[in-house]
Amino acid sequence: MSVSPAPQGVPVPGQAQTPPASPASPAVPAGSGPRTVAAHRDAVEDLLRRWFLAHPPAQESVALDSAAGRLLAEEVRAPGNLPPFTNSQMDGYAVRTADLAAGNRPPGAPAMVPLATAAPIPAGSAPPPLLPGTAAPVMTGAMLPEGADAVVPIEACIPDSFLPSAGPGGTVPAGGAAGTVEVPAQTPAGQFVRRAGSDIAAGAPALPAGTVLGPLQLGLLAGLGLDRLTVRARPRVLLLTTGDEVREPGRPLEPGQIHDANTTLLRSSLEEAGAEVLRSRILADSPQEFIARLRADVAADAPDLVLTSGGISKGAYEVVRQGLAAHEVAFLSVAMQPGGPQGIGTVDGVPFLGFPGNPVSSLVSFEMFLRPALTAVTGAPRPRTEVQARLTAPLGSPAGKHQIRRGRYTAGTVEPVGGPGSHLLHALAASNALIPVPVGTEHLEAGAEVTVLLLE
Numbered sequence: 001m002s003v004s005p006a007p008q009g010v011p012v013p014g015q016a017q018t019p020p021a022s023p024a025s026p027a028v029p030a031g032s033g034p035r036t037v038a039a040h041r042d043a044v045e046d047l048l049r050r051w052f053l054a055h056p057p058a059q060e061s062v063a064l065d066s067a068a069g070r071l072l073a074e075e076v077r078a079p080g081n082l083p084p085f086t087n088s089q090m091d092g093y094a095v096r097t098a099d100l101a102a103g104n105r106p107p108g109a110p111a112m113v114p115l116a117t118a119a120p121i122p123a124g125s126a127p128p129p130l131l132p133g134t135a136a137p138v139m140t141g142a143m144l145p146e147g148a149d150a151v152v153p154i155e156a157c158i159p160d161s162f163l164p165s166a167g168p169g170g171t172v173p174a175g176g177a178a179g180t181v182e183v184p185a186q187t188p189a190g191q192f193v194r195r196a197g198s199d200i201a202a203g204a205p206a207l208p209a210g211t212v213l214g215p216l217q218l219g220l221l222a223g224l225g226l227d228r229l230t231v232r233a234r235p236r237v238l239l240l241t242t243g244d245e246v247r248e249p250g251r252p253l254e255p256g257q258i259h260d261a262n263t264t265l266l267r268s269s270l271e272e273a274g275a276e277v278l279r280s281r282i283l284a285d286s287p288q289e290f291i292a293r294l295r296a297d298v299a300a301d302a303p304d305l306v307l308t309s310g311g312i313s314k315g316a317y318e319v320v321r322q323g324l325a326a327h328e329v330a331f332l333s334v335a336m337q338p339g340g341p342q343g344i345g346t347v348d349g350v351p352f353l354g355f356p357g358n359p360v361s362s363l364v365s366f367e368m369f370l371r372p373a374l375t376a377v378t379g380a381p382r383p384r385t386e387v388q389a390r391l392t393a394p395l396g397s398p399a400g401k402h403q404i405r406r407g408r409y410t411a412g413t414v415e416p417v418g419g420p421g422s423h424l425l426h427a428l429a430a431s432n433a434l435i436p437v438p439v440g441t442e443h444l445e446a447g448a449e450v451t452v453l454l455l456e
């Protein structure tokens with residue numbers, strides 16, 4: 001997981017900033033033709049940027065164990081040294097290298113130097129100083145006694161193993177003269193010694209504000225002894241799907257009904273991208289009920305974003321489009337397939353995005369528009385990686401559309417999975433990449449190089 005400082009423009013938590021003149025103005029399209037993917041991406045980013053400038057994310061304190069995936073709100077400095085004390089990197093003998101130095105021994109002296117053994121030092125104990133001319137059995141991670149400046153691993157000593165009595169209180173090494181161990185004369189100072197603070201020193205910057213807390217970062221904070229962290233509040237999303245035909249998974253279907261895939265697709269995508277889904281609902285196809293419930297939920301939950309799927313195209317019962325007719329929301333067409341129909345604006349001042357109902361369309365809309373905006377604006381830094389890949393099969397695409405096909409990427413190649421249909425959930429589940437075919441490209445041969453977006 002990357003350690004990334006807050007991107008430019010991320011509001012500083014807790015510090016209100018002057019919002020632009022019209023924070024609630026919807027991104028209404030100019031002109032009548034379909035909007036480009038890039039223009040819509042900018043519009044979505046702009047919508048969120050305006051909101052978060054006026055409503056900077058709060059800070060909250062969370063327990064270390066609940067902090068996975070969260071963003072540090074402020075820099076963390078090491079409260080103490082890591083390691084906290086100078087300790088041994090090996091099971092062996094702590095020695096004073098001055099005892100071994102060539103100058104202290106006659107010419108032609110043997111390669112091994114006998115030393116009297118001191119009391120063993122298990123991990124977790126605080127040993128007395130090491131007397132000159134002695135070697136103390138020391139275990140990995142145990143504190144080095146004052147005066148010791150090197151550790152000789154047990155396998156380099158004679159004898160090369162500890163007696164069972166080398167536990168606390170024991171003194172006699174196996175097989176050798178009682179109370180004597182021979183260690184190599186050529187033992188450099190510092191060998192197998194882990195100095196206090198050598199990983200990070202007390203007071204030094206440990207992690208910058210904006211860091212995404214993954215296992216590696218949490219491991220450091222735990223090692224530093226921190227059990228609570230100050231993180232940024234996650235972007236809060238109200239997620240609604242619409243349709244009389246849509247039923248929750250687990251409920252039986254009547255003829256003509258389908259199970260709700262979008263709520264799960266979008267909820268898990270949002271959560272994976274660092275957002276919090278406050279509430280998700282299926283609303284029936286009544287525009288009046290839809291807008292009444294939506295406004296009540298907005299008032300009750302105070303979300304940062306309302307996201308809907310379905311009900312925005314050209315049918316006779318487009319609940320979202322009809323329900324929001326009196327609001328500052330534009331329903332427009334983006335030159336993208338899937339994900340052509342899009343809604344964007346504000347409802348009672350809160351950013352609103354309406355994704356199309358086909359499941360693949362809603363997922364592609366998330367990946368193409370909302371994920372990049374969340375990354376850029378809120379510092380929820382879960383950008384997708386783009387890689388170059390060679391197509392294993394030819395692809396066709398409508399000339400006027402930025403088509404997003406699904407595929408399976410492996411080692412520099414990408415195999416298209418399923419057709420262009422935006423209802424193909426099975427093929428979506430078998431893919432790990434999106435394959436954009438830009439406007440103007442109608443055909444790509446097998447072997448053509450494409451830039452794919454990795455979904456994992």
Ligand SMILES: Nc1nc2c(c(=O)[nH]1)N[C@H]1C(S)=C(S)[C@@H](COP(=O)(O)OP(=O)(O)OC[C@H]3O[C@@H](n4cnc5c(N)ncnc54)[C@H](O)[C@@H]3O)O[C@H]1N2
Binds near residue numbers: 311
């Ligand atoms: N005459 C036209 N018809 C359509 C156009 C068009 O331009 N002219 N656009 C097509 C495109 S492209 C899309 S995408 C869809 C978008 O439709 P809506 O956003 O209005 O969505 P619905 O009509 O409500 O549903 C479309 C499709 O998706 C299924 N769906 C809806 N919600 C869910 C859900 N939660 N889980 C699973 N599946 C869902 C729904 O059953 C429909 O099959 O419009 C085209 N039509």
Ligand code: MOO
Binds near residue numbers: 336341
């Ligand atoms: O643009 Mo629609 O999203 O193809 O299915």
